[in-house]
Amino acid sequence: MSPRAHTPLKPASTAPEQIRNFCIIAHIDHGKSTLADRMLQITGIVDDRSMRAQYLDRMDIERERGITIKSQAVRMPWEVDGVTYALNMIDTPGHVDFTYEVSRSLAACEGAILLVDAAQGIEAQTLANLYLAMENDLTIIPVLNKIDLPAADPEKYAKELASLIGGSPDDVLRVSGKTGVGVDVLLDEVVANIPHPVGNASAPARAMIFDSVYDAYRGVITYVRVVDGALKPRERIQMMSTKAAHELLEIGVSSPEPVPSQGLGVGEVGYLITGVKDVRQSKVGDTVTNLQKPATQALAGYVDPKPMVFSGLYPIDGSDYPVLREALDKLKLSDASLNYEPETSVALGFGFRCGFLGLLHLEIITERLEREFGLDLIATAPSVPYEVTTEDGKTAEVTNPSEYPTGKIKSVSEPVVKVAILTPKDYVGTIMELCQSRRGNLLGMDYLGEERVEMRYTMPLGEIVFDFFDHLKSRTQGYASLDYEPCGEQEADLVKVDILLQGEQVDAFSAIVHKDKAYSYGVLMTERLKKLIPRQQFEVPIQAAIGARIIARETISAIRKDVLAKCYGGDITRKRKLLEKQKEGKKRMKMVGRVEVPQEAFIAALQGDDEVKKK
Amino acid sequence: MNSPLRTLSAYIHVPYCSVRCGYCDFNTYTGSELRGAKRSDFVQHVGLEIAHARRELSATSDDRTLDTVFFGGGTPTILPASDIAAVLDLLRDSFGFSADAEITVEANPDTVDREYFDALRASGVTRVSLGMQSSVPHVLRTLDRTHDPVRIPGLVEQARASGVAVSVDVIYGTPGESIDDWQRTLDALGDLQLDHVSAYALIVEDGTALARKIKRGEIAAPDPDLHAEMYELADERFELMGLSWYEVSNWSRSIETQSRHNLAYWRNHDWWGFGAGAHSHIGDRRWWNIKHPAAYGQAVSRGVSPQLGEEVPTEAQRSLEHTMLGLRIREGIPLSMLTPRARLKVAELISTGLLDGIAAIEGTGRLTLRGRLLADTVIRALTD
Ligand SMILES: Nc1nc2c(ncn2[C@@H]2O[C@H](COP(=O)(O)OP(=O)(O)OP(=O)(O)O)[C@@H](O)[C@H]2O)c(=O)[nH]1
Ligand SMILES: C[S@@+](CC[C@H](N)C(=O)[O-])C[C@H]1O[C@@H](n2cnc3c(N)ncnc32)[C@H](O)[C@@H]1O
């Protein structure tokens, strides 16, 4: 199909009436990025030759995992009834860990395409994202995707969707991101139904920073949505919260490659480059204004999300610590939800205690640090934040189990989340069982149509962040979906389990767990370590303890022989090389008391390999 | 460079065996693996390398005579005894032998008899090292050894009658070998009234048939704790037989009956290794020959050096080698050669029972029985 609009509108001189800002939101894998691909094609900004699947998922890690991690904004031309429009489309991620990323994108838009897989129907994140969009007063366009699939049941799910957001099932659009069917009609609908942006063109400039990334060549690239006034190249701008002033070296739009422009006007979405390398200068949620003619009132920013999961990240090579710090600074720029503070561990040296939105987030950040910055890292056992109150009445937030207060503990409280599980009704029983074993409290159940049920629970966060989702999926053949959000704290019977090697505590392995699970954690870790730590010259007891009470114990017996008692004749070189290799291995050993522990053993014990997943 | 303190030895590698034992990764070839190389060319090819060595050493005015000669393999005794004699003649003509030169041949029980021993003796051989490995049939079978253990005492007798000294090689810790089995082998050694024994722990080398069988789970992997127990048992029994350790795997009745050739390796002396895949060490240089006998033969026949690779170890590597080699022998190492950092570890090694305290007070680093078993730990500690 040839593009309808042949001359795209020029940024900076586009009337707000000809602009539409919208995002695509959906449950994970419902086809947002694939739909975005078709939009890039039929608007002509990516030609067929350059096209590749999920074009906007640019990071290697996104392509390998087939999921979107970062939102991407793109400006596309589209013509309806002889009038050319500029559409700013934002493709968003679907995984629950990246809800924050979605919420920032929503703030730059007037409308949202709510996409639902026509073979799956509404899922937990569909509801969560719809809720967010409504909070932001966005106009919703309901769309069923993947209608090309034989298993698609558009009639059924159109009804489901209509009953959720009001209106008639006939209003629900049907498209296929794969074949492109219905995408042109959808874009027409966007123009017709999503309100154009409104702002004061003559007021002092105000632009909201909704994203920023670090580029090795160009420095910090800041993505903004202009609300009032305009921004122009070469003018001096100011960040309203930090008061930092910069010259605008380049301003432009992504289409989808960066295209420099003569500026950005009311309602437009684009990028800024100031040549600044210091990543802290460009804070997501801040307002950009003109230095000479500054605005008085900053735009309402974003509420920084609270980290839900904490883990210590340590460079395997201690001398990489400064590299890690810089790398975290850079990632923080494009991921405001990342939190970190320096910490030290007896076993692992210098590192950072980092806060994440969930386990996937932790995994992605660790992987990006390793890939993009060439680091080798160890992550300690993940933990949620606990509030610990001692007998003398002091309360402390504990995000690192090794900082658990030593004195008498009066109470411990743990974060609780509200969980929504969407499932075919046949699995209700098995899910109840699972949730009960995770200390869940059933709040209620609702039928969504005849087949599907929404189950609502409150549950300790610590019970769901690690492997709950895997269990949920495997018990429901993959049919159940999950969403959760924080809802306060509760007191619980929690204890800290320490792991001791020859009586010496290994801080990286301490964990805060429910009393009923302490024993199994102790057994798991002591057994695992026994397999991983090489035999020493002396016997090494491995113990799990709650305070002074030992709850599990394994012993590594002393090594008796390591000599190579064979006749190698004159090949001294081979012998020496063997020895040199052994010595090299020794260098990667960490001392815990007198016990030499290979770095790999720490990593393997913390990662838990596959044995946990099998259980 | 030709330090008068260093003796010169010759090692002759005979890279042939009739079958390959499942545990063996030595540079040796059975008939079908020889790819055109002929055993009958052995003397001619090694002779060419001997001439080459003579020229090389003369160029540096090295006129040392040979203190020891060792024929190892492979199976040297697969060759007619006249071949051994011919090589010895060439060595004698080119280098000369020291007055009490030790000349050893590794002997495979399947390939020797009284006549063979007589011939060896006549050619100047002073010592044979007999590959007995075990006296227990099922252990020999696991090792793929084809000889009948019943023949061993007779062979030892015949060698002695011919006038050559006898040492015996045994292997312990073969999968399936119990402590009782090992006791039986030790009993058999006792009966032989030996002056010298080498006892090696079975090492599973990568790429061997044994390694594959273990990987497939057909055979259990050797147990290092059992190895340790067998070693301690052997040491005790050898002492009772009047044999004392002088190297971690070697026991001897007296200084005179020790293997001077092997000691030359541990003492880091000089030796020229002749034949396919042999390793040499002269002065500050180590080198090694082309491994396959066919390629080796082609090189020497074209008049070029059969050397495949070489290295001149750095100062640091040299001192590592010295410690590594010296600690394995009873002589030990002078503690004065250690770095100050390493010397700090000596006290701990004494208190953990790995180094001999009395020897240390006298300035020598010597392993205890426990230390011999943990020699790699001690070597690592002292070469930090
Ligand atoms: N048959 C068919 N498959 C589709 C269609 N749209 C997407 N898919 C497939 O669905 C899978 C997920 O597609 P994506 O576009 O990556 O989904 P997404 O919503 O962007 O996923 P996240 O960004 O991870 O939330 C891919 O395998 C696509 O090929 C469609 O219209 N028809
Ligand atoms: C150079 S080898 C070969 C000698 C001769 N071909 C034979 O097998 O009897 C000398 C000795 O090393 C020992 N040996 C060989 N392979 C071994 C292994 N994988 N582990 C331990 N000892 C080994 C055997 O005791 C053998 O007698």
Ligand code: SF4
């Ligand atoms: S006889 Fe000796 S050298 Fe030959 S294969 Fe057997 S162990 Fe190896």
Ligand SMILES: [Mg+2]
């Ligand atoms: Mg996507």
